[in-house]
Amino acid sequence: DGGITQSPKYLFRKEGQNVTLSCEQNLNHDAMYWYRQDPGQGLRLIYYSQIVNDFQKGDIAEGYSVSREKKESFPLTVTSAQKNPTAFYLCASRKAGGSYEQYFGPGTRLTVT
Amino acid sequence: KQEVTQIPAALSVPEGENLVLNCSFTDSAIYNLQWFRQDPGKGLTSLLLIQSSQREQTSGRLNASLDKSSGRSTLYIAASQPGDSATYLCAVESEDSSYKLIFGSGTRLLVRP
Secondary structure, eight states, rough: OOOOEESEEEEETTOOEEEEEEEEOOOOOOOEEEEOOOOOOEEEEEEEEEETTTEOOTHHHHHHHOOOSSSOOOOOEEEEOOOOOEEEEEEEEOSSSSOOOOOOOOOEEEOOO | OEEEEEOOOEEEETTTTEEEEEEEOOOOOOOEEEEEEEEEEEEEEEEEEETTTSSSEEEEEEEEETTTTEEEEEEEEESSSSGGOOOEEEEEETTTTOEEEEEEEOOOEEEEO
């Protein structure tokens, strides 16, 4: 089955610790995205990548970092500099070069105490 | 800057009713508009993608329309069922920020048996 996987589903961390969220896709999509969703709100873009070894900041990149060493993988690190890290994190991907649908993974719920 | 609004924030209807969800956007220079469904605690499922040159798209009991000039889209759900209960989000890809989606905050739909 083709799709996007995110792991883990739930993640708990102490304040001050960095944590890395995994996102893998086997759809052969060039573009990948990370969003953050807070209760009752829409999605806000953290980072996106249109091609391997390249990525751009979204609207709320402060306190986050990413890498794109492989086409299939786009891990997100939530650093201790992120002031309110507790949220639902969603990874997405799409084909490049045209007007295509975005497909989403199942999400990771991060709780920082 | 593109802004996307969805009204109402929540909607409750009896089973079998036809219903319309609304989405409005401030900048008509878009490549496409996408409707998603989100179940509680889950990722987003793409329902329909309407290209800027299209007026509507249909999938089963769902019909989405797009009026670019007025900055509006509607999602029509025919003969609603309890299984349609979910949050519905719309998102636009603007011409000035391609590859990125701007999301509304969603309409939470409850279909009562």
